[in-house]
Every structure is written in structure tokens, then in C-alpha cells.
Amino acid sequence: MKIPNRLRNLLTSDAGRGLTLVSPTFLYMLLLLVAPLTMIVLLSFWTQDYLDLDRTFSLKNYSEAWGELIYQTLMMRSLKISMLVTMATVIMAFPVAYYMSFYVDPKHKPMWVFLVTIPFWTSYLMRIFLWKVILGYNGVINGSLLEIGAIDAPLEFILYNQFAVVITLSHAWVPFAVLPIFVTMEKIDRSLLEAAEDLGDSKFWRFIRVTLPLSMPGVVAASLIVFIPTIGDYVTPKLVGGPNGLMIANMIELQFKKANNAPLGAALAISALFLVVSVALIFVWLNRKYLKNQGED
Amino acid sequence: MRFGLKAYIGLFMLFLYAPTLLLPVFAFNDSTIVAFPLSGLTFKWMAALRDTAALHSATLNSLFIAVTTATLATMLGILAARASARYKFPGRGPIMGFIMIPMALPEIIIGVSLLVVLLQMGFNLSLWAIILGHVLICTPFAIAILRSAFQRLDPSMEEASLDLGHSRFATFMQITLPLIMPAVISSFLISFTISLDEFVIAFFLSGTEPTLPVYIWGQLRFPRKIPSIMALGTLLLLLSLCILVFAEYVRRRGARKTGIEDQGGMW
Numbered sequence: 001m002k003i004p005n006r007l008r009n010l011l012t013s014d015a016g017r018g019l020t021l022v023s024p025t026f027l028y029m030l031l032l033l034v035a036p037l038t039m040i041v042l043l044s045f046w047t048q049d050y051l052d053l054d055r056t057f058s059l060k061n062y063s064e065a066w067g068e069l070i071y072q073t074l075m076m077r078s079l080k081i082s083m084l085v086t087m088a089t090v091i092m093a094f095p096v097a098y099y100m101s102f103y104v105d106p107k108h109k110p111m112w113v114f115l116v117t118i119p120f121w122t123s124y125l126m127r128i129f130l131w132k133v134i135l136g137y138n139g140v141i142n143g144s145l146l147e148i149g150a151i152d153a154p155l156e157f158i159l160y161n162q163f164a165v166v167i168t169l170s171h172a173w174v175p176f177a178v179l180p181i182f183v184t185m186e187k188i189d190r191s192l193l194e195a196a197e198d199l200g201d202s203k204f205w206r207f208i209r210v211t212l213p214l215s216m217p218g219v220v221a222a223s224l225i226v227f228i229p230t231i232g233d234y235v236t237p238k239l240v241g242g243p244n245g246l247m248i249a250n251m252i253e254l255q256f257k258k259a260n261n262a263p264l265g266a267a268l269a270i271s272a273l274f275l276v277v278s279v280a281l282i283f284v285w286l287n288r289k290y291l292k293n294q295g296e297d
Numbered sequence: 298m299r300f301g302l303k304a305y306i307g308l309f310m311l312f313l314y315a316p317t318l319l320l321p322v323f324a325f326n327d328s329t330i331v332a333f334p335l336s337g338l339t340f341k342w343m344a345a346l347r348d349t350a351a352l353h354s355a356t357l358n359s360l361f362i363a364v365t366t367a368t369l370a371t372m373l374g375i376l377a378a379r380a381s382a383r384y385k386f387p388g389r390g391p392i393m394g395f396i397m398i399p400m401a402l403p404e405i406i407i408g409v410s411l412l413v414v415l416l417q418m419g420f421n422l423s424l425w426a427i428i429l430g431h432v433l434i435c436t437p438f439a440i441a442i443l444r445s446a447f448q449r450l451d452p453s454m455e456e457a458s459l460d461l462g463h464s465r466f467a468t469f470m471q472i473t474l475p476l477i478m479p480a481v482i483s484s485f486l487i488s489f490t491i492s493l494d495e496f497v498i499a500f501f502l503s504g505t506e507p508t509l510p511v512y513i514w515g516q517l518r519f520p521r522k523i524p525s526i527m528a529l530g531t532l533l534l535l536l537s538l539c540i541l542v543f544a545e546y547v548r549r550r551g552a553r554k555t556g557i558e559d560q561g562g563m564w
Contacts (some may be wrong), residue, residue: 009419013388014384014385014386015384015385015387016386017380017384017386018380018381018383018384018385018389019380019386020382020385021376021377021379021384022314022376022377022380022381022386022389022392022393024373024394025373025374025376025377025396025436025440026374026377026395026396027394027399028373028432028436029396029399029433029436030432032411032429032430032432033398033399033407033417033433033434034413036407036411036413036414037410038408039405039410039413039414039417040409040413043413049510070467085380092312093344095302095305095306095309096309098302099302099303101304101497102303103299106375110549114545115310116313117318118311118538118541119317120532120536121490121494121537121538121541122317122320122534122537123317123494123510123513123530123533123537124494124495124496124510124516124534124536125496125510125513125514126316126320126513126526126527126530126534127316127317129517129523129526130315130316130319130320131316133323133331133332134315134316134319135318136332137332138330139332140315141317143332143334162513165399169314171312171313172324174313205361224401225401226363226412228401228402228406229401229402229403230403231403232403232404232405232406232497233403234405234497234500235301235496235497235514237410241516249403249405252405252409253405253501256305256409256412256501264412265409266413269405269410272379272403275401
């Protein structure tokens with residue numbers, strides 16, 4: 001079979017070769033990401049009729065997901081926890097990234113990156129479970145506080161609540177916040193800092209006026225990387241959250257498994273994703289606006 | 298200021314490593330209750346692992362999934378990373394952005410959507426279902442690692458090979474692939490580690506055969522089983538550490554060989 005010249009030219013051009021090469025990965029993602037997501041959107045408009053699926057279009061699941069108090073509470077709580085975790089991780093991570101970028105000897109930087117990422121690679125379930133051990137009734141914190149006589153009875157308010165969920169999730173995600181901020185700081189042109197100093201800025205003002213604004217893209221990236229996946233965490237609330245620390249992912253799992261109402265679970269999942277992406281977009285938009293204004297000063 | 302920052306870094310590292318440091322403590326603690334004060338040294342939890350058949354089959358399942366996932370994710374990663382580093386093609390930015398999405402998507406969304414699709418299409422849940430999901434989340438990591446290797450590659454090497462009459466395929470196999478081998482190995486090992494540890498997707502997609510994390514999750518409900526789970530966790534921790542140190546070593550050696558300054562890994 002002869003390949004027409006035109007097609008051959010297209011296939012051997014840079015664009016053709018690039019597209020051919022990327023297509024298997026692209027197709028994989030289409031088949032296993034887009035198709036399932038589309039399917040779940042469809043499912044959320046169907047209804048569960050005992051063991052059968054009723055495939056007529058209906059908004060019933062969404063009116064339930066957005067209208068009933070329990071789902072509203074879980075959704076708002078998950079959003080709140082994700083936001084708190086995002087803030088906590090970014091605030092914790094910023095000084096670390098700053099130290100790594102401005103104080104650590106360049107020779108040792110790869111080692112520091114490695115050190116910060118190691119805990120991420122150790123068993124996820126174990127890490128969460130061990131926070132239960134640390135925060136528990138006979139845990140590390142209570143044990144040490146009792147030992148030094150700071151308290152008379154173990155503190156009970158530190159486990160099985162939203163506080164424990166926020167601590168545990170922050171621990172899991174903080175490496176993901178350090179890295180983007182660090183990478184952005186590494187790109188800051190050091191001569192700008194010298195210029196600020198030459199022009200009479202103190203170290204403090206140099207940080208506020210030069211380093212901080214230039215690190216903002218890293219902070220935004222870190223926030224997004226932490227915020228969006230956190231809303232879907234299932235294990236942490238289940239292990240350390242107690243009854244008042246459960247999040248929307250626990251409800252989604254319940255609907256898909258025990259409650260056998262997959263369409264409602266799908267509607268909850270889509271709603272959660274919609275909420276979290278909307279908040280993220282508003283955040284990015286505000287940030288752009290703010291940074292742009294600052295640039296025009 | 299400087300002292301304050303250093304003190305903070307110390308506290309941060311303590312926070313970061315606290316759970317990891319506690320794991321071996323309870324793996325060798327002679328008590329069924331995972332709490333302080335400690336009771337004494339024992340190896341019985343480690344010994345118990347040897348005699349648990351369910352654990353062994355879960356380990357084999359996880360290894361099969363992790364090796365297959367790492368192979369597929371690295372292959373898909375090579376294709377996409379090569380395309381984006383070497384060629385300009387229409388829609389490159391959006392296509393690459395799209396391929397990286399699973400990195401930022403809540404895993405529960407990936408888990409339930411794959412579950413729905415597989416069940417609707419009449420597939421039975423099996424280890425392959427989990428592999429499909431794991432390849433999805435590992436490929437973006439593989440691409441991130443491989444892309445920087447392809448970008449560092451000196452194009453004149455490939456050109457020389459083509460000029461000397463090698464076909465494109467032979468050039469890729471004999472010149473390009475050996476040069477990026479360190480990144481290929483580290484992409485394989487990172488994908489392997491992610492897959493071995495992944496819980497949420499495996500939890501939704503595992504049928505009758507549990508993976509290691511799914512098995513661990515089941516055991517966490519039984520207080521009596523927890524010390525031996527701590528022992529298992531310690532072994533897994535050691536395994537991940539060995540893999541990571543090896544991956545880092547290979548990557549750095551590769552970076553030195555190509556004579557480019559070390560940029561600190563996949564990030």
C-alpha cells in the first residue's frame with residue numbers, strides 16, 4: 001500500500017511525530033479518565049431503584065446532595081478542613097522552602113529536597129494510624145505531658161475531632177507545599193535582592209517587597225496541589241476524625257458500597273469536585289488580580 | 298532571625314519524621330497495646346508476619362500490580378515526555394496539561410469513576426482493574442521525571458547517529474535510551490513505590506484479592522493485630538527507603554554522567 005505523499009509529510013514533520021508519540025498516553029488518559037468521569041456524570045443524573053438503575057434523567061440526586069442538611073454539613077466541613085489544611089501546610093512550608101533556597105549550601109540542596117520528600121514515600125496508612133498513636137488517650141503527647149507533670153489527666157480533645165484531621169492531613173501534604181515554593185524561590189534572580197539592599201531596603205523590607213511577591217506563584221501552586229486532593233481524603237477522617245470529623249469522601253464511599261446508592265454517591269462526588277475546583281479558580285483569580293495590581297504600582 | 302529560622306526547621310523536621318520514627322518503636326515493643334510506656338523488646342511481631350498466609354498472598358498481589366504498573370507507566374511516560382521535550386506540535390501545552398491532571402485529582406474520584414465504568418461494562422474487578430487506576434496516577438510522575446532527562450539530552454548525539462545511517466528506531470534504542478536510562482530506572486522505581494503504597498483506588502477496585510494496603514486496612518480494625526502491622530510497616534518503610542536511596546543514587550550518577558549540574562530530582 002502506498003502512503004499518499006501529503007500524509008507521509010505530515011507524519012514525518014515535527015508536529016506529526018510529536019502527535020504520534022504523545023497519542024498512546026493521551027488515548028490512555030481519554031479512555032481511563034475522561035470516559036469514567038463522563039460516566040459518573042451520567043450516573044449522577046440517574047436514580048437507584050432498589051437493585052435496578054432507573055436511567056431517566058433526573059435532578060433528584062443533586063437536590064438531595066445540595067438540599068439535605070447532612071450532606072450540606074459534610075460538604076461545608078470538608079471544604080473548611082481542606083482550606084485549613086492548605087493554610088497550615090503553606091504557612092509551615094514557606095519558612096522551610098525559604099531556608100532551603102536562601103540558606104542551604106547549593107551542594108546540599110538536592111539532599112534537602114530528598115529529606116523533605118522521604119516521609120511522603122512511607123506507608124500512607126501507617127502514617128495516619130501513627131498520628132492516632134501520637135494524639136491518642138495513652139499517646140505520645142499525653143504520655144509526655146503527664147510525665148513532666150504538665151497535666152493531671154490525659155487530654156481528650158486532641159484526638160477524634162477535626163483538629164486531629166487537620167494535623168494529620170497537614171503532615172501528609174506538607175512536602176507537596178514545600179517543593180513548589182522552593183522551586184519558585186530558586187528561580188528568583190538574586191541580583192534583585194542585592195538591588196533592593198543597595199537602594200536602602202532593610203532585610204525585612206527586602207523580604208516583603210521582593211522575595212515574598214516573587215514567591216507568590218509557588219505559594220499559589222502549593223495551595224492548589226494541597227487543596228484539591230485533600231477534599232477527597234477518606235482514610236484520615238475515618239481513622240482520626242471521630243463522628244464529628246467525617247468528611248464528604250466517607251459519605252461517597254458509604255453510598256457506593258453499603259448504602260448501595262451509587263447515583264447519589266456520584267452526585268456527591270461531582271458536587272464536591274465542582275465546589276473545590278470553583279474555590280480554587282476564585283483563589284487563582286483573586287491572586288492574579290492582586291499580583292497584577294501590585295505590579296502596576 | 299537566623300537562629301529562629303534554624304530552630305523552626307528543627308521542629309518542622311521533628312513533626313515531619315515523628316510518625317516514621319515511632320513505627321519501628323512499636324514494631325519491637327512487647328505489648329499488644331500500641332501506646333506508651335513501652336514494655337520491652339520482642340521479635341514476635343516480626344515472626345508472626347512469616348506465618349500469616351493472607352499477608353503473603355496480599356504481598357504477591359501488590360508486587361504484581363506494582364511491577365506491571367511501573368512498566369506501563371514508564372512506557373507511557375517515555376512516549377509523552379519524549380514528545381513534549383523534543384517536538385513542537387499543535388496543542389502541546391493543553392495536551393500535556395491534560396495528561397498531568399490525575400496528579401491533582403482527588404483519588405476517590407478516580408476510584409469511584411473507574412469502579413462505575415468497569416461495572417457498567419460488565420468487567421469483573423480484578424488486579425487488572427487496580428493496575429488501570431494505578432497507571433493513571435503514576436504516569437504523570439513518570440513524565441515529570443523523564444521530561445527533564447529528555448530536555449537535558451544533547452540533540453547532536455542523535456543527529457550524529459542518524460547521519461551515520463542508523464534508522465530512527467535504532468538511534469532511539471542504541472543512543473537515546475542508554476542516555477536516559479537513569480531517569481527510566483528512577484521513573485520505574487517511583488511508580489513502583491507509589492503503586493505499592495496506594496490505598497484508596499485499590500480499596501474501591503479490589504474484588505476478592507486484596508492488595509497489601511487493603512489487607513493492612515482490614516487488620517487495623519483488630520487491636521490485637523496492630524503490633525504485627527507495625528512490624529509489617531517497618532519492613533515496608535525499609536523497602537521504600539532502599540528503593541528511594543537507590544533511585545536517587547542512579548539519578549545523580551546519571552546527572553553527573555551527562556555533565557549537567559544537579560537540579561534536585563524530579564521537581
